[in-house]
Amino acid sequence: MSERSYDFLMPSVNFFGPGVISKIGDRAKMLGMKKPVIVTEKFLKELKNGPVEQTIASLKQAGIDYVIYQGVEPNPKVHNIEEVKQLYLKSGADSIITVGGGSSHDTGKGAGIILTNGDDITKLAGIETLTKPLPPLIAVNTTAGTGSELTRHAVITNEETHLKFVVVSWRNIPLVSFNDPTLMLDVPKSVTAATGMDAFVQAIEPYVSVDHNPITDSQCIEAIKLIESSLREAVANGHNLAARTKMVEAEMLAGMAFNNANLGYVHAMAHQLGGQYDAPHGVCCALLLPYVEEYNLIACPDRFAELAKFMGENTAGLSTRDAAMLSIKAMKQMAADVGIPKTIKEIGAKPADFELMAKNALKDGNAFSNPRKGNQADIVK
Ligand code: NAD
Known part of the structure; x- marks a missing residue:
């Protein structure tokens, strides 16, 4: 029993289990995604039959176009999220799919934040600072792991001050998460x-x-x-x-x-x-x-x-x-x-x-x- 009242948050749909990645195209279509930015790392993008290739195969089957940002760094930095924002605007994207571990999800969330809530993410550090919804976001998780594919947190590093800060808001929660353990078999x-x-x-x-x-x-x-x-x-x-x-x-x-x-x-x-x-x-x-x-x-x-x-x-x-x-x-x-x-x-x-x-x-x-x-x-x- 809890003596306090509380709210309980998680994505509305969570795909789990071996092989679920093949469903991402259909789900993206249901969400009305026409051209997502896939936010990931170079290593994962180049992995043969890896998480990015499998995501793209399913999107193609559903007839969905995409662009790729492959510059995610560990402990993602402010410049990463700004680069995703630029690509999103330049390419006419309408949504975000993150593929990777916590670093990829937080980069995608961070980009979503500055696309709709103001340019300077460092000013949005803290709890419930976001006033506008992010673009539709699906998170494909490949590490087990941070839980970022489910959470309301975006953890970003300010490369100038070397400070990690967190934007915590219900608006950060991805619409859909994918956790397919077959994507994790080759994690070192x-x-x-x-x-x-x-x-x-x-x-x-x-x-x-x-x-x-x-x-x-x-x-x-x-x-x-x-x-x-x-x-x-x-x-x-x-x-x-x-x-x-x-x-x-x-x-x-x-x-x-x-x-x-x-x-x-x-x-x-x-x-x-x-x-x-x-x-x-x-x-x-x-x-x-x-x-x-x-x-x-x-x-x-x-x-x-x-x-x-x-x-x-x-x-x-x-x-x-x-x-x-x-x-x-x-x-x-x-x-x-x-x-x-x-x-x-x-x-x-x-x-x-x-x-x-x-x-x-x-x-x-x-x-x-x-x-x-x-x-x-x-x-x-
Ligand atoms: P990561 O995303 O940085 O990935 C770590 C390494 O795993 C990378 O080198 C990557 O190339 C490799 N990798 C990932 N998937 C792979 C795969 N399928 N096969 C082979 N290699 C693979 O690591 P992480 O621990 O998942 O994320 C860490 C970040 O998440 C930190 O910045 C941390 O602060 C943040 N975090 C966020 C939350 C949140 O709720 N938002 C919670 C905890 C931590």
């Missing part, structure tokens, strides 16, 4: 690990968030169980379709959970590392997770004791604190098993930057739902 090990750990964090942070509710709780619990039973297998053998399918289910559940219950200091701090050092988002999250949650533990030890059980730990006969500590141990073990770096030094972090990053982390929208309220010194530590 390190990316499978990093993106899978992002999904893991996105199931843990909403579970202990101050904004959690019974619906998001059930999504977090199932996501954690699925990740426990499939991430190691997906990293060990990317062509294990059963493991990939479970990871897609998990990332969707975690995406829905954090879309509605929000996140915490792991994401607030990971955004600083990602913006400052251009490091993979999932790696930043995974590195910070056990330290932030050990700090958070005193705020809600019961919830952490429950997490330990969902992670498969035997908590019988233990005190709440000891059971809760087992969840931290399990988080560290998962990161170690899938090969995440052990220190933030390995992604280039420098102590001289810590004070400013800590100050900015406390201003990140994700900080407000963290269960324990900290200060700059806590974050630096």
Whole structure:
């Protein structure tokens, strides 16, 4: 039971499972799309029989024209979204299809934002700042993953200040999402690990968030169980379709959970590392997770004791604190098993930057739902 009222957001239609990508042409037609901009990366565009080729094949069958933007970068930058906007206007496009991981979806959302809500996206950072709808947007997801294909968040990096900022609005939610695990079979090990750990964090942070509710709780619990039973297998053998399918289910559940219950200091701090050092988002999250949650533990030890059980730990006969500590141990073990770096030094972090990053982390929208309220010194530590 939740004592507070809440709204619950997700795309209205979500295609899931092996082979669903073949339905994208028909769905685009139903939405009245005549010429979408496909927003993706060069690597994915050139992949033989990859996600972009399969998207295009289905669009062609439905008689839909398209143009392609292939310049998406990891931790997408303001210039990426401006380039998509220029292409959209120059080509007479009428809609957007993002194909890729979180970076592609956020680039497409960002472009949609500046097409209809004003040129300077940095001024739109924050919650519910958008007043006009984005062009119709379908998200084809290829990492499991950020959940961005389902969420109301667009995470963009200001390349001048090295600050990652988030535009959070119900208007950002794609109309339709596609999650086809056959598109993910060739995701490299390190990316499978990093993106899978992002999904893991996105199931843990909403579970202990101050904004959690019974619906998001059930999504977090199932996501954690699925990740426990499939991430190691997906990293060990990317062509294990059963493991990939479970990871897609998990990332969707975690995406829905954090879309509605929000996140915490792991994401607030990971955004600083990602913006400052251009490091993979999932790696930043995974590195910070056990330290932030050990700090958070005193705020809600019961919830952490429950997490330990969902992670498969035997908590019988233990005190709440000891059971809760087992969840931290399990988080560290998962990161170690899938090969995440052990220190933030390995992604280039420098102590001289810590004070400013800590100050900015406390201003990140994700900080407000963290269960324990900290200060700059806590974050630096
Ligand atoms: P990504 O989109 O940057 O992709 C990571 C790598 O995976 C790239 O090198 C890409 O080429 C490769 N890749 C993707 N699909 C592949 C495939 N099918 N086969 C082979 N290789 C493939 O990574 P990501 O982790 O999905 O997204 C990270 C971004 O998303 C960050 O900027 C992060 O801040 C943001 N994010 C957004 C949200 C949101 O709700 N909007 C949530 C969490 C994170």
